[in-house]
Amino acid sequence: MRFVLHRNDSGYDAERTGFHLLSSxxxxxxxxxxxxxxxxxAVARAAAESLPVAVQATGHGVPLPASGGLLITTGRMNAVTVDPATATARIEAGVRWDQVIAEAARHGLAPLSGSSPVVGAVSYTLGGGLGLLARRYGYAADQVRAVDVVTADAEHxxxxxxxxxDLFWALVGGRGxxxxxxxxEIGLVPVDRLYGGALYFxxxxxxxxxxxxxxxxxxxPDEMTSSIAVIPFPDIEQVPAPFRGRTVAHVRIAYTGDVAEGEELVRPLRAIGPRLVDTVGELPYTASAAIHNDPTEPAGYFATHSLLRELPPESLDALLGVRGVIEVRHLGGALAKPQGAPNSVGHRDAAYFAAVLSPGLAPGTDPRALRPVHEAVREALSPWATGGRVLNFLYGENAGPDEVRRAYEPADYERLTALKSRWDPANLFRLNHNIPPA
Structure with a gap:
């Protein structure tokens, strides 16, 4: 190893701090x-010294923050290689989605990236990956062809x-x-343009x-992937003028079919009424970040979510009036139709994903004060909930053992714990969304 940082070393704080400022x-x-x-x-040293291991690329989905142990940061491993003949890409551990999008676009291809282009592509994919084209092409995990990995015995x-x-199945869905x-090595899809954008009401x-x-x-149709967020914007200069001081409904559209068909499909949404902003139209996939327009600067946030079997009108009452950002994503389509090599991503039968997010939290904020509001929403949605979770959307305190267990089908979780006993019996890799050995 070139160098190791200790707690009092210069650069230690900068290296350990990722995107999610509430959990460092x-x-x-x-x-x-x-x-x-x-x-x-690094893994060999951790094993020799009985140090638990955490891994961080961009630090978006930090679970329970590690106190002690050894943190491996992977942001310097950032090479992307695209093979257009096989429609695949090889992406290193620290690569962000914007890098993959740009390289794939040169060949008329796209990855199954998420709403934000600055998220680490590898951890996102190994956690499932619920992206912009999900209903058409499924989870990002379904496109994994191979994994280069250092296991607990320090073998590459x-x-x-x-x-x-068995190990492939566990890695793809078991995250770290x-x-x-x-x-x-991931598969790419033949998308260079789509009909998409945002409607703001x-x-x-x-x-x-x-x-x-x-x-x-x-x-x-499966070609249409969409979601809606309700966002209370503060009345500050940093907020775009049309949204400043308003609560806004933000509808996100990504349609991979014909543009004219997309126009017709979106017509009922435009009929809702005047839009504050309407960006829906034909756009290159390289501009797809504008659909969700996620923040790109580090921030503190706390969130919870539920997977739903259905979304009847009365279920929306639990979401309206919530203090915070609410989001509902339409699932189904290819998400419910496993493809490619088997993996451990669970709860493919869910029809909707519903989340509550409290943004703009300062580092050190105690999220427990927000928990009653979040739990009240989840309880109100319980009549339609599957009981499942999505691993990549479990942050901080919400990434505890019970919640992680809920990210998998019961039989799959038991299989994962058995494989953990084989591949990591000492639970060296436990500073994460942890699956303990059986």
């Missing part, structure tokens, strides 16, 4: 890895569905529980927009 690791040691060999050496392995189907991924149309979108999703 405070390890004993940090290894800023630039090569797979440095990752292997190239794992494919053929070489070790079975080793430190140094690279993935003002405060007086929020309830109508929410109910109209709910009904609209009942008869959509």
């Amino acid at each position: 690791h405070r390890p004993d040691l940090i290894v800023p890895a630039a090569t797979p060999e440095e990752v292997r050496q 392995r190239h794992v494919t569905p053929g070489s070790d189907p 529980n079975f080793g430190v991924a140094t690279a993935l 003002g405060t007086d149309l929020v309830e109508t927009a929410l109910h109209t979108w709910r009904g609209w999703t009942g008869s959509l």
Whole structure:
């Protein structure tokens, strides 16, 4: 290893701090890895010294923050190679989605990236990956072809569905529980343009927009992936003028079919009423970040969510009036139709994802004060909830053992704990969304 950072070293705080400012690791040691060999050496040292391991690329989905142990940061491992002949990409552990999008676009291809282009692509994918084209092409995890990983025995392995189907199944969906991924080979899809963008409605149309979108999703083709957020914007200069001081309904559209068909499909949404802003139209996939327009600067936030079997009109009452940002994503389509090599991503039968987010929290904020509001929403949605969770949307305190267990089907979770006993019996990789050994 080139160097190791200790707590009192210059650069320690900058290296450990990721995007999510509310949950920052405070390890004993940090290894800023630039090569797979440095990752292997870090794992070997952690095993020899009985130090639990955490891994961080961009730090968007930080689970329970680590106090002590060894943190491997992977942001320096950022190479992307696209093979247009096989429509695949090899992405290293620290790569962000914007890098993959740009490289794939040169060949008329796209990855199954998420709403934000600055999220780490590898951890996102190994946690499932619920992206912009989800109803058409499924989870990002379904496109994984191979995983390069350092396991707890400090061996660097190239794992494919053929070489070790059990370990591959556990890695793809188990996020960081079975080793430190140094690279993935992923499939790309033949999308260079889509019909998409955002419709923003003002405060007086929020309830109508929410109910109209709910009904609209009942008869959509798989080519249409959409979601809606209700966002209370503060009255400050940093907020764009049309949204300043207003509660806004933000409808997100990504349609991979014909533009004229997309126009016709979106017509009922435009009929809701005047839009504050309407950006829906034909756009290159390289501009797809504008659909959700997620923040790109580090921030503090606390969130909870539920997976729903259905979204009847009365379920929306639990969401309206919430203090915070609410979001509902339409699932189904290809998400419910497993494709590619088997993996451990669970709850494919869910029809909707509903979340509550409290943004703009200062570092050090105690999220427990927000928990009653979040739990009240989840309880109100319980008549329609599957009981499942999405691993990538479990942050901080909400990434505890019970919640992680709920991210998997019961039989799959038992299989994962058994495989954990085989591949990481000491639970070296436990500073994460942890799956303990059986």
